[in-house]
Amino acid sequence: MKALVAVKRVIDYNVKVRVKSDNTDVDLANVKMALNPFCEIAVEEAVRLKEAGTVSEVVVVSIGPKACQEQIRTALALGADRGIQIETDEMPESLGVAKLLAKVVEEEKPELVILGKQSIDSDNNQTGQMLGALLDMPQGTFASEVKVEGDKVNVTREVDGGLQTVALNLPAIVTTDLRLNEPRYASLPNIMKAKKKPLDVKTPADLGVELKAHTRLLKVAPPAERQAGIRVSSVDELVDKLKNEAKVI
Amino acid sequence: MAILVIAEHDNSTLKGATLNAVTAASQVGGELHLLVAGEGCGAAAEAAAQVAGVSKVLVADNAAYAHQLAENLSKLVAELGKDYSHVIAPATTTGKNVMPRVAALLDVAQLSDITAVESDNTFQRPIYAGNAIATVESLDPIKVITVRGTAFDAAAETGGSASVEAVAAVHDAGISAFVGEEVAQSDRPELTSAKVVVSGGRGMGNGENFAILEKLADKLGAAVGASRAAVDAGFVPNDMQVGQTGKIVAPELYIAVGISGAIQHLAGMKDSKVIVAINKDEEAPIFQVADYSLVADLFEAVPELDAKL
Numbered sequence: 245m246k247a248l249v250a251v252k253r254v255i256d257y258n259v260k261v262r263v264k265s266d267n268t269d270v271d272l273a274n275v276k277m278a279l280n281p282f283c284e285i286a287v288e289e290a291v292r293l294k295e296a297g298t299v300s301e302v303v304v305v306s307i308g309p310k311a312c313q314e315q316i317r318t319a320l321a322l323g324a325d326r327g328i329q330i331e332t333d334e335m336p337e338s339l340g341v342a343k344l345l346a347k348v349v350e351e352e353k354p355e356l357v358i359l360g361k362q363s364i365d366s367d368n369n370q371t372g373q374m375l376g377a378l379l380d381m382p383q384g385t386f387a388s389e390v391k392v393e394g395d396k397v398n399v400t401r402e403v404d405g406g407l408q409t410v411a412l413n414l415p416a417i418v419t420t421d422l423r424l425n426e427p428r429y430a431s432l433p434n435i436m437k438a439k440k441k442p443l444d445v446k447t448p449a450d451l452g453v454e455l456k457a458h459t460r461l462l463k464v465a466p467p468a469e470r471q472a473g474i475r476v477s478s479v480d481e482l483v484d485k486l487k488n489e490a491k492v493i
Numbered sequence: 494m495a496i497l498v499i500a501e502h503d504n505s506t507l508k509g510a511t512l513n514a515v516t517a518a519s520q521v522g523g524e525l526h527l528l529v530a531g532e533g534c535g536a537a538a539e540a541a542a543q544v545a546g547v548s549k550v551l552v553a554d555n556a557a558y559a560h561q562l563a564e565n566l567s568k569l570v571a572e573l574g575k576d577y578s579h580v581i582a583p584a585t586t587t588g589k590n591v592m593p594r595v596a597a598l599l600d601v602a603q604l605s606d607i608t609a610v611e612s613d614n615t616f617q618r619p620i621y622a623g624n625a626i627a628t629v630e631s632l633d634p635i636k637v638i639t640v641r642g643t644a645f646d647a648a649a650e651t652g653g654s655a656s657v658e659a660v661a662a663v664h665d666a667g668i669s670a671f672v673g674e675e676v677a678q679s680d681r682p683e684l685t686s687a688k689v690v691v692s693g694g695r696g697m698g699n700g701e702n703f704a705i706l707e708k709l710a711d712k713l714g715a716a717v718g719a720s721r722a723a724v725d726a727g728f729v730p731n732d733m734q735v736g737q738t739g740k741i742v743a744p745e746l747y748i749a750v751g752i753s754g755a756i757q758h759l760a761g762m763k764d765s766k767v768i769v770a771i772n773k774d775e776e777a778p779i780f781q782v783a784d785y786s787l788v789a790d791l792f793e794a795v796p797e798l799d800a801k802l
């Protein structure tokens with residue numbers, strides 16, 4: 245069975261982003277970029293399924309400008325077999341991404357599509373679910389465990405109340421949460437090998453998808469800053485402040 | 494056109510997050526309808542009819558909706574949603590699971606996790622772990638939205654007298670099934686709506702040590718939260734994670750114990766009214782957002798705090 249993993253190039257999670265002074269967007273010039281952490285977990289899961297003999301091929305797909313080939317190569321170095329880049333000048337909205345991915349799924353016919361639950365830039369948490377709706381495929385979102393059993397996959401999900409397990413008919417969509425696995429580091433030989441793995445480039449037109457704007461970004465502003473507080477020297481002082489100054493206890 | 498709010502409930506009572514979503518919807522302006530989809534959810538529907546500002550409650554009572562399976566529920570909501578200007582749900586794990594499917598079925602965008610309503614088509618939402626606030630205009634005829642509960646007050650639970658109408662449509666996609674769940678049982682207040690939250694991080698050392706936080710929490714009537722590191726290490730269950738990719742909290746008082754203050758953690762708690770940080774490292778970034786910083790060993794400070802309250 246084939247697994248398709250969708251990955252996104254985003255700001256490195258250690259970087260605290262700044263807003264541009266004209267409030268049009270965040271400033272990504274010269275900022276370190278990386279594979280979205282949840283996508284990395286998605287790649288790791290697919291590779292583990294391959295190592296376990298459940299999956300026979302792992303295909304990674306990324307949408308965006310040429311630079312996102314870097315993240316495809318990272319995924320290939322982690323153990324994916326081949327890559328597909330869908331070249332766009334800018335990052336499409338989630339619905340556009342889902343429509344492009346739906347076409348790739350129709351071509352590749354994977355049994356499992358694994359995505360991160362959210363990207364740490366837009367924080368939307370949408371693409372996997374939208375893809376599920378477009379393809380009428382079931383979804384196991386926020387997964388902390390994935391078990392393929394016959395023609396079904398059991399997915400344990402991290403939900404507000406605890407954990408929920410659902411059984412999904414294959415083909416199915418999985419979106420990863422933090423506890424699904426701990427991604428490996430790519431070894432140097434694997435990074436070298438990844439450079440030779442096949443990487444196809446397509447355009448939205450090749451896939452017959454016309455991207456459309458559904459939203460307009462009017463403004464990006466920094467959040468309200470918190471006032472710096474004070475240092476208390478003892479538990480007694482803390483209790484006094486909470487009672488008499490903040491009046492919260 | 495009216496606004497459809499998707500109620501979160503356990504068949505007998507409404508979850509608090511529903512009330513915050515109702516407030517967001519009322520700020521958009523327009524007639525408010527509440528959908529209660531579940532199995533044996535009559536009591537929840539009755540509760541929904543009492544919520545102030547709601548004029549109609551739609552009840553879809555069927556086994557297909559028993560566990561809020563996204564495959565089934567999204568079809569129902571998309572079908573009903575065609576007749577509304579806005580379809581709004583709380584940004585809980587249920588709302589996050591179902592609503593993007595609804596948006597895709599309606600061929601519209603979703604605005605996730607809104608924190609302010611500027612007009613009927615323009616909303617604010619945090620991006621980049623809350624390090625930027627985007628103002629976004631929707632160009633779609635139907636706006637599909639999830640609401641960050643902490644950004645909106647809860648609507649009054651009573652005072653309304655909505656009509657209750659049964660929905661006949663049954664959507665059973667037949668491609669997914671509920672297998673089981675492990676729901677954390679606790680007598681403490683719910684994390685996202687608690688007035689006081691005491692959270693522990695990797696500094697707690699192990700799960701047993703969380704007992705000192707629980708003791709403090711019980712004295713304060715607080716909920717207990719955690720950092721990702723504490724959850725990953727297996728100290729406490731996943732539903733306690735506060736942060737960018739966990740739960741968002743904004744209590745009157747947040748006490749961070751043995752938590753360094755990574756941006757992903759701050760994203761989930763920095764709108765708290767008063768923040769206290771207890772950490773032995775005086776350079777810990779959590780102190781940059783804390784109102785009261787105590788540089789101390791938590792194993793001494795927490796029991797002492799508990800004793801002196």
Ligand SMILES: Cc1cc2nc3c(=O)[nH]c(=O)nc-3n(C[C@H](O)[C@H](O)[C@H](O)COP(=O)(O)OP(=O)(O)OC[C@H]3O[C@@H](n4cnc5c(N)ncnc54)[C@H](O)[C@@H]3O)c2cc1C
Nearest residue numbers: 694695696720721722736737738751752753757758773791
């Ligand atoms: C994609 C992604 C999503 C993430 N989402 C979240 C999220 O939602 N929520 C979240 O919290 N994190 C999240 N993280 C993780 C985040 O980056 C940090 O790794 C995490 O918050 C650190 O947890 P911590 O502060 O408990 O641990 P550490 O950073 O290890 O800090 C432990 C602190 O405890 C202090 N300490 C130790 N012993 C004592 C003692 N005896 N007394 C007093 N203080 C002591 C130390 O000085 C230190 O400051 C995410 C990361 C990624 C990549």
